[in-house]
Amino acid sequence: MLLTIDNVTKSWPGETAVPVLRGASLALAAGETLALTGESGSGKSTLLHLVAALDVFDSGEITIDGTALSGLDEAGRAALRRERVALVFQQFNLIPTLTVGQNLAFHARLAGRVDRDWIDRLTGRLGLGALIRRYPEQLSGGQQQRVAIGRALAMRPALLLADEPTGNLDEDSSDAVLDLMLELVAETGAALLLVTHSPRIAARLERRAHLAGGKIG
Amino acid sequence: MTGAAALALASHWRRHPLQLFTLLAGLALATALWSAVQAVNAEARAAYARAAEQLGAAGYDRLESRSGAFMDVAAYVALRRAGWQVTPVLEGRMRLGPDRVTVVGIDPLTHPSLPALDEAAGRVQPGELLGPRGLLLADAGTAARIRARPDLPPVVEVEQIPPDTIITDIGLAERLLGLPGRVSRLLILPDQPQGIPPLTEIAPALERIDAAARSDMARLTDSFQLNLTAFGLLSFAVGLFIVHGTTGLAFEQRRPVFRTLRALGLPARRLTVLALAEMVLFATLAGGAGLVLGYLVAAALLPGVAATLGGIYGVPAPGSLTLRPEWIAGGMGMSLAGALLAGAQALWRLRRLPILAAPGQHAWGLAAARTDLALGAGGLALIAAGGLAMVLLDGLIAGFALLAGLMLGAALLLPPILGLILRLPLPRRAGAPDDPLAEWFRADMRAQLPGLSLALMALLLALAANIGVGTMVASFRLTFTSWLDQRLVSELYVTARDDAQGAQIARWLRPRVDAVLPIRAVELRAAGQPVFVHGIIDHPVYRDNWPLLDAAPGAWERLARGEGVLISEQLARRSGKWTGARLALGPGWERIVLGVYADYGNPTGQAMVSMEDLLEHARNVPNRRFGIRVAPERVPELIGALRAAFDLPAGALIDQAALKARSLEIFERTFVITGALNILTLGVAGFAILTSLLTLWSMRLPQLAPLWALGITRRRLMRLEILRSVALAGLTAMLALPLGLVLARVLLSVINVEAFGWRLPMHLFPLDWLRLLLLALAAAAVAAAIPARRLTGVPPSDLLKVFANER
Structure with a gap:
């Protein structure tokens, strides 16, 4: 298995800790696509952040390609994000001071895996060829999300994590972006874990899992 | 409606207390430094006015020699014979102990009422002043020194005489000063008889000076006070940079609130008035705090000023600091004017703010280029205006106009120049690994420039002033010491x-x-x-x-x-x-x-x-x-022999080294205030960087979080944050060096010549620049480290809020 989530718990600290995940478990094979659904506040994004090593869990274990996340320090977690996992957020989170072309290549360059041909192909497939010298704030929401997807896939990750990637887009743009993402994921052979609250989008992926009461059903 | 809107506006400051502190502190600091200088100047002017009144020079027109030399007593006699009601005054300086004192000789029978004579009236008969031995009037300190000189006439202590001043009969003054038959000026008494011949007929070599003309003392110290005022203005400008930066940031952060209020029906005029009222309130609060701070700074500076004015110019030193209503009003006025000046742009933008326009319409790159172009044009225009002032105007005003044009113009040119430098391609070794972080770092520095530019401008001004004034003082010291070595040849x-x-x-x-x-x-x-x-x-x-x-x-x-x-x-x-x-x-x-x-x-x-x-x-x-x-080796032996033969006191024999030390001490005193204000200005600039970084911090987290998500550790990001601040400060310091040297050249070749009357060669002191550069880098590193250290302590949950969908 590429990704294994085994009985993971997470609580938000406070005077009385608020449990969010109460023993969530999941497995994902290389090249698989899975949609994780759930109500607002159910802990979908929290689980995604734990898998991305952006946050640490209280108990249980997450393993990515044989690496147990509980054994990693901050530098190790940063290296994992840099080299093996890629993220696509609802808010795009592009770097506003870099051009589209620089944003597209940025993660691959951080990982030390720049494949110019692949990036050029990606740019063409994502329809960003004419926008390469623009800055993110000069693009529409759909265009920005295409840049974010391109940035994530340019480094050929083993695992792509997407958190409501079409949440900020209208229905037409949303469908177009999702089509592209699924095509490119299939082309790279990456596994995809996509968080969404939309049954319509979830239905487009190979597998679906539902998070409720802190557990995956 | 107004109350609710005011509440909404005020809520911003409750959520951003640090920003509020920055705004108030910047304004208070600007007011404090300006007010301190004004307080010191007011005390000096009051001291001159008091002295002029005590010496009876106030309120009377006077006659002086057109050539500026002493007049002969014959001119006085001729005028009296022609019916002119005038009274002679002889003024000069004589040595009393280690220092000089001013001797004012008057004719007690014809001179108008003098506070000192009125005070001494019970103890001294007018005849005693005119007696064969004569009588001296002086304050307690001078009287004690006079008593130590048995060759001088008896002295009567009178409170209403300025320190280091003796009043006596003009005949005795002639003897003490070695100026027989000489007169400094003639006071024209009121009630002149009708039909007296005009001055041009009797004494054409004399000219009439109006009583309202400023005193010699005021003219003598003009340059010193103008220097202080220029420094006060520089500090005020540096403080205003902080205020302008903060109000601009607060405007940007409150833009959605402004739009919402407008959308809810608040008229644009009412919104602008509310923002104006808020600014007036802040100016009042900060002005009050600034006045208190200014009073403390002035009290700390006053002894140094007193030493300079008394020791160097020989004018009465200002006494203790008093609270003057005009000073309080002036300080509050400057605070208000400064706040309005610094906030004018924000108010203007608020007045024109459309309700529906989306924020960030302009592309980042294009907007930055347009701003750079405007700043560059403004900077060049200011420098040209300074140069033009030098051609069209004369004297110190022209010199200071040139300096102001140069300094402010260079400050405006700073952001475009830094932007250009950051766009220059980096030299890269063939085969060296591609570093995307370095690319981001440079792009990010360019992006941060608008937010930091005001603080960097303040730093540029402070560093250039330090380099310029430091080079001037050090060049002066070097020239002065080598000149002393030449001049003090006697052993x-x-x-x-x-x-x-x-x-x-x-x-x-x-x-x-x-x-x-x-x-x-x-x-x-x-x-x-x-x-x-x-x-x-x-x-x-x-x-x-x-x-x-x-x-x-x-x-x-x-x-x-x-x-x-x-x-x-x-x-x-x-x-x-x-x-x-x-x-x-x-x-x-x-x-x-x-x-x-x-x-x-x-x-x-x-x-x-x-x-x-x-x-x-x-x-x-x-x-x-x-x-x-x-021969130098014989000096100790000669001192001993002279003492033994003539019973000379210790102060009567001074060897060359002691005299040089005394001369250097006087020299150092001249620049004690300059040095203090230099350090204060640099401190304000350091504070400007810190406050800019602190206020920008809330906007910084969303910019750094994506990098963290892409695998850059928080510790590395913190180091990059500090490096960014140090690099910008370093580049600013590099640009401050040529500006400082130009400033030094203007100070040495224009200001010094006008103010003191001497032109000095310019020397360069690279070690001093290195020290200042390190100081600037250290200040920038500390200022950046304070907010950046938070990055390592920020819990991941806070960083994750940046990516939260429901934020």
């Missing part, structure tokens, strides 16, 4: 109790030493200013050691023959008389200028004539001081 200086003892000492010394050089001088008025005229004997020591800036052929030989005069550079510049011109030293005493010599550190003009020439025109010049040339 020992002796001061006798009186002329008789002086003659005995000279006789005793002649067979025992290489040379005895009498130091005899009289204070006169020449070219409208006080001038010390020294008489020198014909001795090779002068021509070998006295550095002349300009000289006629055979100047020393002609001087020895009594054919001319050598004058100091400041006298030459102020009077416009250079080699070949003629200078009137008194009635019937006009000499050709044979040369000009440097006389650094002395605000009073100086001239040298042959000893015979001096004694012919000022017979009673004291003959009590001598410079002695002797």
Whole structure:
């Protein structure tokens, strides 16, 4: 298995800790696509952040390609994000001071895996060829999300994590972006874990899992 | 509606207390430094006014010699005979102990009422002042020094006399000053008789000066006070940079609130008035705090100012600090004006804010380019205006206008220049790994420039002022010390109790030493200013050691023959008389200028004539001081022998090293205030960087979080944050260096010449620049480290909020 989530718990600290995940478990094979659904506040994004090593869990274990996340320090977690996992957020989170072309290549360059041909192909497939010298704030929401997807896939990750990637887009743009993402994921052979609250989008992926009461059903 | 809107606006400050503190602190600091300088200047002016009143010079028109020299008593007699009701005053300075005091001689029978005479009326009869021995009036401190000199007449203590001043009968003053038959000015009494002949008929060499004309003291210290005011303005401008930056940031952050309020029906005019009222409230609060701070700074600066004014210019030193209503009103006015000036742009944008326009319409790159272009054009225009002022105006005002244009123009040019530097391609070794972080780092620095530019401008101004003033002072010190080495050639200086003892000492010394050089001088008025005229004997020591800036052929030989005069550079510049011109030293005493010599550190003009020439025109010049040339190793032995033979007190024998130390001490005192204000300005600039980074911090987290998500550790991001601040400060410091050197050149070649009357060579001090650069880098690193350290402590949950979908 590429990704294994085994009985993971997470609580938000406070005077009385608020449990969010109460023993969530999941497995994902290389090249698989899975949609994780759930109500607002159910802990979908929290689980995604734990898998991305952006946050640490209280108990249980997450393993990515044989690496147990509980054994990693901050530098190790940063290296994992840099080299093996890629993220696509609802808010795009592009770097506003870099051009589209620089944003597209940025993660691959951080990982030390720049494949110019692949990036050029990606740019063409994502329809960003004419926008390469623009800055993110000069693009529409759909265009920005295409840049974010391109940035994530340019480094050929083993695992792509997407958190409501079409949440900020209208229905037409949303469908177009999702089509592209699924095509490119299939082309790279990456596994995809996509968080969404939309049954319509979830239905487009190979597998679906539902998070409720802190557990995956 | 208004109350609700005000509440919404105020809620921003509750959520951003640090920003509120920055705004108030910036405004308070600006007000404080400006008010402190104004308080010091007001005290100095009050001291001059008090002294003028105590000396009876206030309120009366006066007659003075057109040539600026002393007038002959014959002119006074002629005017009295013609019916003019005038009273003579003779004023000069004499040595009393280690320092000089001002002697004011009056005619007690005709002089208008004097506070000092009124106070002494119960204890002194007018006749006593006119008696054969005479009587001196002085304050307690001066009186004590007079009593230590048995050769002087008795003294009566009077409170209402400025320190270091003696009032006495004009006849006695003539004797004390060695100026028989001389008069400084004639006071024109009220109630002049009808039909008196005009002045041009009786005494055409005299001119009438209006009572309202400013006193000599005020004119003498003009340059000093203008310097202080310029520094105060610079500090004020640096403080306003902080305020402008903060109000601009608050505007950007509140833009959604403004739009919502407008959308909910609040008229644009009401919104602008509310924002204006908020600014006035802040200006009032910060102005009050600034005044308290300014009072404390002024109280700390005042002793230094008093030392400078008293020690260097010889004018009455300001006393204790008093709270003046006009000072409080001025400080509050400046705070209000400063807040409105700094916030004007935000208010203007608020007034024109459309309700529906989306924020961030302009592309980042394009907007930055347009701003750079506007700043560049504004900067060049200001520099050109400064240059034009130098061509069109005269004097100190022109010099300061040039400085203001240069400094502000360079500050405006800073962001576009930094932007250009950051766009330059980095040299990259072939085969070196591609570094995306370096690319991001440079792009991010360019993006942060608008937010930091005001703080960097403040840093540029403070560093350039430090380099400029530091270079000026250090160049001055170097020139001054080497000049002192040349000028103070005698190994020992002796001061006798009186002329008789002086003659005995000279006789005793002649067979025992290489040379005895009498130091005899009289204070006169020449070219409208006080001038010390020294008489020198014909001795090779002068021509070998006295550095002349300009000289006629055979100047020393002609001087020895009594054919001319050598004058100091400041006298030459102020009077416009250079080699070949003629200078009137008194009635019937006009000499050709044979040369000009440097006389650094002395605000009073100086001239040298042959000893015979001096004694012919000022017979009673004291003959009590001598410079002695002797082998240095014999100095201790000679001091012991002189003490044993003449019972001389310790202060009467000063060796060369001690005299140099005393001269350097006076020199250092001149720049004590400059140094203090320099450090304060740099401190404010450091504070500006810190506050900018702190206020920008809330906007910074969303910019850094994506990098963290892409695998850059928080510790590395923190290091990059500090490096960014240090790199920008370093680049600013590099640009401040040429600006500082230009500033130093203007100070040395324009301001010093106008203010003090001497032009100095410029020396460069790279080690001082390195020290300042390191200081700037350290300040930037500390300022960046304070907010950046939070990055390592930020819990991941806070960073994750940046990516949260429901944020």
